[in-house]
Amino acid sequence: MGFIFILLYFLIIALVIEVSVVLFNTTGMKTRVSRFQVISMLTGTGFTTDESKVILDHPVRRKIAAFLILFGAFSLAVIISSISNILADDLRITELIIIVGLLSVIFIILKTPIVKKKFSKQIDDEMEHHYQMYERPIKDVLFLNDEDLVTQVTIDEESQCISKKIDDFIDREDDISVLFINRGEIQIRKELYTxxxxxxxxxxxYGNKNDIERRFSKEIRRYEKREEEKLNN
Structure with missing residues (x-):
């Protein structure tokens, strides 16, 4: 019975992950990003990627994240306790089967296009009526689509942009806007292009993703390489 309990509980965790992914989808997050972040929060691994900031900046996503963090901590305690009492007779298999059934029904309902569309509309309405402009995610404020990007580019010592002005390496034809330059504790906002x-x-x-990646391809590759080296170390 103990093994059945653990198997059922892992099934509950899997269903919680998939339900959470669907809920994140209704807020505008992509599935692959949502699933990675959900697993990260449940396991407490604490990946600090750009996508995690997207969750923190969104009030609805923060509520889902808070539940996942608490559920993950609770689940770890349950699994450890279950393994230590693998032969116990008081494991509530019937209740777990009911929970698995309910979560399965919730997941199937949330996956239906009509429900997903309704959920998305409700979240959009809540964001519109209950949150000020400065509280909303930057994607909603700037009306970003899949081709738009808001990002930062770090100018390393190998960059060809050093000692140049922005006008020297960003053409006016490029769909790229410079928001500001962060230099230590100073933020440069005036005379950006000079x-x-x-x-x-x-x-x-802020601008077209392809244009930004093309103009700063070397800086982006070196940054990604440094981040990969940090993870490997």
Missing amino acids: TTINAGDQIYL
Whole structure:
């Protein structure tokens, strides 16, 4: 019975993950990003990726995240307790089967297009009527689509942008807007396009994803390489 209990509980965890993924989808997050973040929150692994900031910046996603963190901590305690009492007779298999059934029904209902569309509309309405502009995710404020991107580019010592002005490496034809430049504790907002770029500057950009990746391809690749090396170490 103990093994059945553990198997059923893992099934509950799997269903909670899939239900949470669907809920994140209704807020505008992509499935692959949602599933990774849900698993991260449940296991307490604490991945600090750009996607995690997308969750923290969204009031509805924060509520889902809070539940997942608490459920993950509770689940760890339950699994450890179950393994230590694997031969106990008081494992509530019937109740677990009911929970599995209910979660399965909830998951199937949430996956239906009509319900997903209704959920998305309700969340949009709640964001519109209950949250001020500054409280909303930047994606909603700027009306971003799949081709838009808000990001930062770090100018390392190997960058060809050093000692140049933004006008020298961003063409006016590019769909790229410079929001500000972060230089240590200073944020440069005025005369952005005539400011000389230094090593270590962080340029915050808004515009077409392809244009940004094309203009700063080398800086982005070096940044990704450094982050990968940090994870491997």
